[in-house]
Every structure is written in structure tokens, then in C-alpha cells.
Amino acid sequence: MAEEKKPVSELTYKEASTELEQIIRALESGDMELEASLESYTRGVELLKSLRERLATAEQKVSVLLADVDGTVQLVPGDPADTTDNLVL
Amino acid sequence: MPPQGWNLTGGAHGGGASGGARRGPAGSGQQPLPWNTPEAANRAHPSSRMGGGRGRARSTAPAAQDPATAADLPEGAVTVSQALELASAALNGIPLLTVLGEVSGFRGPNARSGHCYFQIKDDAAAVDCIIWRGTYSKRSFDLRDGMQVLMTGEFNLYKPTGRMSFVAKSFTLAGEGLLRQQVAELAEKLRREGLMDEARKRRIPVFCTRVAVVTSLSGAVIDDVKRTLARRNPLVEILCVGAKVQGEGAPEELIRALGQAAELNPDCILLVRGGGSFEDLMTFNDESLARAVAACPVPVVTGIGHEPDTSICDMVSDRRASTPTAAAESVAPAMQELEDVLEQREQRLSHAFAAQADRAATGLLATGERLARAMDTRLAHLRLELNAAAARPCLTNPANIVERRRMELAQTEDRLSRAGGEAMARYRGVLDQLGPRLAQSTVGLSAKDHDLRLAATRLRGAGSRLLDAPAAALAQAAASLDALSPLKVLGRGYAIAYGPEGVRTSASSFSPGDRIRVRLADGQVAAQVTEVAADSPTA
Known part of the structure; x- marks a missing residue:
């Protein structure tokens, strides 16, 4: 493969997901060399594993855009949703 | 013209009222009076009563109207007509009014006349209302029950039934109705500009991983959004941008917040607000805010109020959800869906591989x-060749060659x-021919034979003669030679001794035991030497 592949851990969920889909499509097209397809398959399995892990360990990330006294705005970490109290819903 | 219409088409009110009016004189008047038959009187001069009635009522005393019956009246009493004249005059004294009320019992323009008969009411009162066909045809909106309207017109009393109506010369929407109309007009304007075209609505990514939420940070809505996404898909990053969502200055704050949210470069912006009254939600019908939503560089998903509220922001946004929660749910797939997708992909991946x-x-x-086939074919070919070779007679039956x-x-x-x-035959033939030829050819031979014989005889004679002299000489010589021959000497008693190497002339050349041969005149003797005695060399 000509392009340099980023380590799976450095990809965002969406990038990893997109690459996985591309790999599957390429494999499904069936015009790949056996060696290349083996390589793709290995990469695909790696991506799949990483995506699964991310799903399992996903934590909500919330930021709040706050204005300073001088009017500049800045993004600061915010509280994720409190999902323990379902009665509120 | 109009009075008949009212009478005939007044529906429940009209019918009931006119019935009452008819009963009225019978109940109130002690005896039926000839002048007290309003139907007949009214039908005789309908237009004059409407057109000219008002002016006359103002200037003429009621008593003057029907002098023929006045005589029967007790002192101080008036006829119904007179009473209604008074009332009508009083009503006509009321200046043009603008009345706020709610439309009730509206059934649309009358099928035959085109006039509208209904009521306007408030909490405590109601009045019949008439809109003539000409007025209604100039309307900017259709009346409906429940509408708050401002009716401008005056009262009119229809004497045949004693019924009082408010005749509206113009009418407009009021309150929320007015707001709704304005909103509808703005919506229409923006629609004509193309801001609501399906074609300009951008696709919201199926999975927005970075979502900006523009709403009030103090309300429950932001928590709802966060909780909804935390439960549905915690992978979604939420960027909260606060803004006032109702009241003075809210549209401006929201426009600014939209801009700030867009700069954070999210996958989409959620513009959300909880439910509220129509007036509360009017912020989201603001034209400049609607234009800001349409112009936002990032796709906007709205979730404003609750179904069935639809604001102009909803109409110009890229996706409209019915509630903030629904809006949040629409921007990302549930975790289970992602897992399902991964499941499918896993299968596709292993399948494809x-x-x-x-x-x-x-x-x-x-x-x-x-x-294998190629090899087989080749082998079969070779085998055939081999078989063919083996089948050739030279190998199957080598004796054949010899044979x-x-x-x-x-x-x-x-x-x-x-x-x-x-x-042979040929040669015999030739030979057979040769015989006669030969015989033929020897014909002259006998003469020559004779000659030859003669010559031979002569030659023989000559030859004998030729040898006589040399023979005599030879005999002579032979005699001499015989005389000289050693054999003659031997004949005289001499002998010749031979050793193995030939003639020996010396006795000393022999040793005892040697073989010796001795030639005598008539033969030879072989002997062994027994003794050697050499002569002394005296001689």
C-alpha cells in the first residue's frame, strides 16, 4: 500500500470507522492481490477491535463556551450528563 | 337585500330569534293588532327601512310612523315597531366601534348570498356578527372559530326579528392570531426567497461526533440534551454555547451564539429550546435569526418547543426535530446501532477475506x-506414440526382418x-552361332597343316643335323670331365670326411664322440669318432 498508515490508536472513531468500511469494500471488490488482502484483513481486524473497545469505554465529553469579562470566549470542560438519576426524565 | 339574508340564513340563532320575535307580540300585546304584523310590513319596503331608516329614526318621532294604529294604544305605550325604532336610533348613535372578540359559530360565507353570519364573544358576552359579501371578499385571511379578531363596524337592529347584530366593515387578527398571521407572512416571504427549499438543506452526518448545542445553559433543556446523548451515544462530544432563548434581545444572543458555535467547527449545531407558549417561542420566528440559521456555515438541527409547534427557524433549518431530545437523538446513532454496524462489518470483513x-x-x-490435465494430455500423447512405436512390426516380430x-x-x-x-541360354545361342562360324573359319587349315607338317619334318631333319657336331664335342668334353671327377678319385679308394659343419680335412678337428660322416665312392657311412690320431707334422 502506497500511503503511510496511521497507527489505529491515533485515529478518531470516525476515521477508523471510515477506513474499516473502505477496507471491507476493497476486499469485497475482489480485485486485490492475496498478500494485500491479507494485509488489509489484518488492519481491518485491528480497526474493528479498536472500535469495539472505544464503544465499550466511551465517556461523554462536554465543553462549555464561556465569555470572559473582557469579552473573549473560551472553551472550558463542562460536566457530562448525570445519567445515574433517571427519575429526572 | 340583507335583511332577508339574515332572516333566512341566520341558522340556529336566526331561526330561534325570529321565532321568539314572532311570539313576542303575541305574548306581550294583549290582542293581535293589524299593524303588528312585522313580516308583511317589512317585506313591503325592505330597502327603504335599511337605507333610509337610520336618518329618519334620528329626525322623526316614533309616534308619527303609524298614525292609523296610534289610536288603539293606551296612553304612554308604544308599538313594537316604535320601540325598535327607538332602539335602532339609539344603536345608530353609537359611533364606529372596533371590537376585540373571539370568532364563534363561523360556518363560512352563506352558500347562496356569500355573506357571513356568526358571533363574536368574550368570556362574558356574545353578539351576532355580520360581514357582507363585499367586505369578506377583501379579507387577508379566512375567519375560523376561536380566532381573536378586531372587528370595526357598527350595530344594526333588524326590526322584523328585533335582532341586534354587529356589522363589521373591516376586520383584522388580534393577539396571538395577529402574531401567527405575521409569522405566516414572514414564512411565506422566506419561502419565496427559497430559504426553505429542500435543495438547500444540507445533509446532517449520520454520526456527528462533535455537536454544538445552542440554547439556554440555565434551563433543563441542556441537561436533557446531554443526558440523551450520554445514554444514546457517549462518543458524541458536546460543546455548549449559551444564549437567552426568550424575551428581549434573545434573537441577537442566539445569532451571536450560532456564530460562535460555527467557529468551533462542529459536525452540526443543535438549536434547541423547551416548550412554551406561542409568544415564548416567538424568538424563533424572528426574521434575522431565521436568516442567520439559513446562512450558518454548519448544518443546523432545530428542536424548538414541542410538536406541533413549528417556528420559522424550524422551516429554514437543515433538519427539524419536534423536541430538543428528538434533535439530540437525530444526530448520532445509538451505541447498539454502532455495535450492530461493527458486527456486520466484522462479518463482511471475514466474508470478503x-x-x-x-x-x-x-x-x-x-x-x-x-x-495435471496438460501433463496427462502430454503423457497420453507420449504413451500413444510409444504404443505406436511398440506396435510396429520390427519390434513385435523381429523375425520378420530376417524373414x-x-x-x-x-x-x-x-x-x-x-x-x-x-x-547361359544367351551365351549358348551366341556359342551355337560361333561353332559354325568357327568351322567355317577353319576351312583353309588342312592345307596349312600339310605345309606345317612338311616344314616340321624338314625342321626336324635340319635340327638333328644341327646338333651332331656339338654332341660330339660334348662327349669329348664329358670324357675329359669324367676323368677329372673326384668321384673317380673316390673310385680309386679315397674317402671324404664330413663334420657337422661340412668337409673336414684335419683329423684334429674331430674329437672322440663327435659324429662323422664319410663319403665313399658308392655311398656314405655315418659313424662316431672313437679315437683321434693326428699324424706327426713331419711331412
Whole structure:
């Protein structure tokens, strides 16, 4: 493969997901060399594993855009949703 | 014109009222009076009563109207007509009014006349209301029950039934109705500008991983959004941008917040607000805010109020959800869906790879089969060749060669013998011819034979003669030679001794035991030397 592949851990969920889909499509097209397809398959399995892990360990990330006294705005970490109290819903 | 319409089409109110009016005189008047038959009187001059009635009522005393009946009236009493004249005059004294009320019992323009008969009411009162066809045809909106309207017009009393109506010369929406109309007009304007075209709505990514939420940070809505996404898909990053969502200055704050949110470069912006009254939600019908939503560089998903509220922001946004929660749910798939997708992909991946490997294996198999087939074919070919070679007579029956040669030889032999016979015959033929020729050719030979014999005789004679002299000489010489021969000497008693190497003349050349041969005149003697005695050399 000509392009340099980023380590799976450095990809965002969406990038990893997109690459996985591309790999599957390429494999499904069936015009790949056996060696290349083996390589793709290995990469695909790696991506799949990483995506699964991310799903399992996903934590909500919330930021709040706050204005300073001088009017500049800045993004600061915010509280994720409190999902323990379902009665509120 | 209008009075009949009212009477005939007034529906429940009209019918009931006119019935009452008819009963009225019978109940109130003690005896039926000839002038007290309003239907007949009214139908005689309907237009004059409407058109001119008002002016006359203002200037003429009621008593003057019907002097024929006045005589029967008790002192101080008036007829119904007179009473209604008074009332009508009083009503006509009321200046043009603008009345706020709610439309009730509206059934649309009358099918025949085109006039509208209904009521306007508030909490405590109601009044019949008439809108003539000409007025209603100039309307900017259709009246409906429940609408708050401002009716401008005046009262009119229809004497045949004693019924009072408010005749509206114009009407407009009021309150929320007015707001709604304005909103509808703005919506229409923006629609004509194309801001609501389906074609300009941007696609919201199926999975927005970075979502900006523009709403009030103090309300429950932001928590709802966060909680909804935390439960549905915690992978979604939430950027909260606060803004006032109702009241003075809210549109401006929201426009600024939209801009700030867009700069954070999210996948989409959620513009959300909880439910509220129509007036509360009017912020989201603001034209500049609507234009800001339409112009936002990032796709906007709205979730404003609750179904069935639809604001202009909803109409111009890229996706409209019915509630903030629904808006939040629409921007990301549930975790279970992601897991399902991964599940499917896993299957597709292994499937595709297995298929790939299968294809390679199949290809290999096919190649192998071709190879084997090619080899088989080649071998079969070679085998055929070999069999053909083996089947050739030289190998199956080597004796054949010899036999054939023998046959050939036999044939050759035959040919040879045949040829030999023929040759002999030919030669015999030639020879047979030669015999006579030879015989022919020897005819002259006997003469020559005779000559030859003669010559031979002569030659013989001559020859004998020729040898006589040399023979005599030879005899002479022989006699001499005989005289000289050693054999003659031997005849005289001499002998010759031979050793192994020939003639020996010395006795000393012998030793005892040597073989010795001695030649005598008539033969030889072989002996062994027993003694050697040499002569003394005296001689």
C-alpha cells in the first residue's frame, strides 16, 4: 500500500470507522492481490477491535463556551450528563 | 337585500330569534293588532327601512310612523315597531366601534348570498356578527372559530326579528392570531426567497461526533440534551454555547451564539429550546435569526418547543426535530446501532477475506487441474506414440526382418538363377552361332597343316643335323670331365670326411664322440669318432 498508515490508536472513531468500511469494500471488490488482502484483513481486524473497545469505554465529553469579562470566549470542560438519576426524565 | 339574508340564513340563532320575535307580540300585546304584523310590513319596503331608516329614526318621532294604529294604544305605550325604532336610533348613535372578540359559530360565507353570519364573544358576552359579501371578499385571511379578531363596524337592529347584530366593515387578527398571521407572512416571504427549499438543506452526518448545542445553559433543556446523548451515544462530544432563548434581545444572543458555535467547527449545531407558549417561542420566528440559521456555515438541527409547534427557524433549518431530545437523538446513532454496524462489518470483513482466499484457492486449484490435465494430455500423447512405436512390426516380430530379408534373398536368388539361365541360354545361342562360324573359319587349315607338317619334318631333319657336331664335342668334353671327377678319385679308394659343419680335412678337428660322416665312392657311412690320431707334422 502506497500511503503511510496511521497507527489505529491515533485515529478518531470516525476515521477508523471510515477506513474499516473502505477496507471491507476493497476486499469485497475482489480485485486485490492475496498478500494485500491479507494485509488489509489484518488492519481491518485491528480497526474493528479498536472500535469495539472505544464503544465499550466511551465517556461523554462536554465543553462549555464561556465569555470572559473582557469579552473573549473560551472553551472550558463542562460536566457530562448525570445519567445515574433517571427519575429526572 | 340583507335583511332577508339574515332572516333566512341566520341558522340556529336566526331561526330561534325570529321565532321568539314572532311570539313576542303575541305574548306581550294583549290582542293581535293589524299593524303588528312585522313580516308583511317589512317585506313591503325592505330597502327603504335599511337605507333610509337610520336618518329618519334620528329626525322623526316614533309616534308619527303609524298614525292609523296610534289610536288603539293606551296612553304612554308604544308599538313594537316604535320601540325598535327607538332602539335602532339609539344603536345608530353609537359611533364606529372596533371590537376585540373571539370568532364563534363561523360556518363560512352563506352558500347562496356569500355573506357571513356568526358571533363574536368574550368570556362574558356574545353578539351576532355580520360581514357582507363585499367586505369578506377583501379579507387577508379566512375567519375560523376561536380566532381573536378586531372587528370595526357598527350595530344594526333588524326590526322584523328585533335582532341586534354587529356589522363589521373591516376586520383584522388580534393577539396571538395577529402574531401567527405575521409569522405566516414572514414564512411565506422566506419561502419565496427559497430559504426553505429542500435543495438547500444540507445533509446532517449520520454520526456527528462533535455537536454544538445552542440554547439556554440555565434551563433543563441542556441537561436533557446531554443526558440523551450520554445514554444514546457517549462518543458524541458536546460543546455548549449559551444564549437567552426568550424575551428581549434573545434573537441577537442566539445569532451571536450560532456564530460562535460555527467557529468551533462542529459536525452540526443543535438549536434547541423547551416548550412554551406561542409568544415564548416567538424568538424563533424572528426574521434575522431565521436568516442567520439559513446562512450558518454548519448544518443546523432545530428542536424548538414541542410538536406541533413549528417556528420559522424550524422551516429554514437543515433538519427539524419536534423536541430538543428528538434533535439530540437525530444526530448520532445509538451505541447498539454502532455495535450492530461493527458486527456486520466484522462479518463482511471475514466474508470478503474468506472469499478472497477462496478465489485464490480456486484459482490455484484450477491452475493445478490445468497443469495435471496438460501433463496427462502430454503423457497420453507420449504413451500413444510409444504404443505406436511398440506396435510396429520390427519390434513385435523381429523375425520378420530376417524373414523379409530371406524372402528378398529368395527372390533375388530366383532372379539370379533366372538371370543366370537366361545368360547361359544367351551365351549358348551366341556359342551355337560361333561353332559354325568357327568351322567355317577353319576351312583353309588342312592345307596349312600339310605345309606345317612338311616344314616340321624338314625342321626336324635340319635340327638333328644341327646338333651332331656339338654332341660330339660334348662327349669329348664329358670324357675329359669324367676323368677329372673326384668321384673317380673316390673310385680309386679315397674317402671324404664330413663334420657337422661340412668337409673336414684335419683329423684334429674331430674329437672322440663327435659324429662323422664319410663319403665313399658308392655311398656314405655315418659313424662316431672313437679315437683321434693326428699324424706327426713331419711331412
